[in-house]
Amino acid sequence: MTMPGAPVGDDDLAALVDGRLTPERRAAVEAWLAEHPDAAARVEADRSQRDDLRARLAFKVEEPIPSRLRIANIRVARRARSLSQLRAVAAAVALVALGGAGGWVAKDVAGTGQGASSSPVAFVSDAVGAYRTFVVEIAHPVEVRAGDEAHLITWLSKRIGKPLKAPDLTGFGFRLMGGRVLPAGAGAAAMLMYDDDAGTRLTVYVRADKGAETAFQFMREGEVGTFTWLDRGFGFAVSAKADRDRLLPIAEAVYKDLGA
Amino acid sequence: MDEAAALLEPLIPQLRRYAYAMTRDHESADDLVQDTLERALSRWALRRRDGDLRAWLFAIERNLHVSSIRTRRRRPESALDAADEPGGPATQEAGLAARDALEALDHLPEDHRTVLLLVGVEDLTYEETARVLDLPVGTVMSRLSRARTRLRALIETGRSGYLRRVK
Structure with a gap:
């Protein structure tokens, strides 16, 4: 002083x-x-x-604290959202398997690859890293093109005994381009890529992740916005060069589609 | 007893006061507080246990507010947040005068409002405020001093304008 x-x-x-x-x-x-x-x-x-x-x-x-701001009520709301995702696990397993079937490996792509018990921060940086790596790819943005999707999905659905689908984002102008598998620590991550008429690319990234369940979280790295959430052993990330307001309904649709 | 609830709930009134002063709308303020609490719960395990919980929460709340201003501003159809646009419509407005400090606050940019509120109303130390804004303490001090100068000028103008009108 x-x-x-x-x-x-x-x-x-x-x-x-x-x-x-x-x-x-x-x-x-x-x-x-x-x-x-x-x-x-x-x-x-x-x-x-x-x-x-x-x-x-x-x-x-x-002023008295409004009941919607009580911590207990905020927790209940977060859990209710997670519960509606009951079947997301099956879809996530299938997506990871979809990647596994492709068998494409590039150790350096997913960054440090802390893998299964990584922190949300590491998860997001892997997801954004994957987005950045492949979104600029002209020749081979995806490993398995959307045209082969039906065949692959049928096969995978039979293997796991559960119907599976890739989230339908056409309502937002995004068409499925295809997908690929990425290494993620000891396991694998699946990435689905979409694009719209303006050429904006969007990725849905899924991998096993033992972190605690979370609500939607929004992160921005430069122009790339990402919504992530962890649920029942899987981490999800939806990334695009889009602002929060455009991305949120898409992330919600992915959430619903993978849970439905 | 739930540790997070026990630690967070006593701070909710302060989070609501800062949110209201920033948004000047009761509903939006509580939306902001709700988002802040959700974010805090989802990162509860990541927080520094020896850290200052209040500064951590205000930092989350302030960052959420700033990013929502940015989102609004990027959309061309929405009106610019005049107070955050130096030299924008509000500053040039002839009636740029405030009859009290809260009204005057609305005319200041976001970072000035934040230092005035955190230091003057929420009683954060300069160091805590610096942590919330992620700035060196010296920068916070000079921002506080500039914010107070502007606030004095606004209220001065308001008072003389008001007197002229009643005469």
């Missing part, structure tokens, strides 16, 4: 307004203000504005 005898500065005046000076320093600053009426008037104005602001906003802290 400033020495008691040091010259008075703007920081002292601010700290005086905010009541953050030591008693000795406060005395020194007040003595200085007695000889500088302009500065003293400014301090007085700042103080009264701060008090005014507090007074005008005081009612808000006195």
Whole structure:
């Protein structure tokens, strides 16, 4: 902290307004203000504005907390969302298997590959990394083209004994281009790629992930926006060069489609 | 007892006050608080246990608010958030005058509002405020000083304008 005898500065005046000076320093600053009426008037104005602001906003802290903001209710809402995803696991297993069937391996693509128990941060960076790597790919953006989808999906559905589908995003102008498998630690991740008429590409990334369940989370890295969520042992990420408002309904549709 | 609930709930009134001062709309403010709490719960395990919970929460809340302003601004059909556009319509408006500090606050850019509120109303230390804004303390201090200068000017104009009108 400033020495008691040091010259008075703007920081002292601010700290005086905010009541953050030591008693000795406060005395020194007040003595200085007695000889500088302009500065003293400014301090007085700042103080009264701060008090005014507090007074005008005081009612808000006195209000009872609305029930929707109770932590217990926020948790219930988050769980309800997860429960509606009961069948997402089956779809996710199939998507990972879809990748596995392709058998394409590129260890360096998925970054550090912390794998199954990675943090959400690592999961997102792998998903965004995969998006960035393949979204610029002209010749081979996908490993298995959408034309082969029916064949693959039928085969996979038979193998796991559950019907499977790739999320239908045509309502948002996105058509399925195809998919590929990526390494993810000890396991594999599946990536489905979509594009729209403007050439915007969007990826749906799924992999096994033991992290705790989460609600939708939005992250932005440069122009790339990503919604992620973890649910029952799987992590999901939807990425595109799109803003939050455009991406959110798409992520919700993926959520519903993989859970339906 | 739920640890997260026990620690978070006592801070909700403050989160609501800051949200209301920033959005100036009760519903949007509670939406912002709800998003903040959801984000906090989803990252509960990732928070630093020795860290300052209040500063962490305000940082989440402030970042959510800032990104929602950006989203709104990117959409051409929506009106610009005048207060966040220096030299924009609000600043040039002839009636740029405020009769009290809360009204004056609406005319300041987001970062000025945030320092005034966190320091002046929420009683965060300069260091905590610096953590919320992810800035050095010195930058926070100079921002606070500029924000207060602008606030004084707005209220000054408001007072003289008001007097002129009643005469």
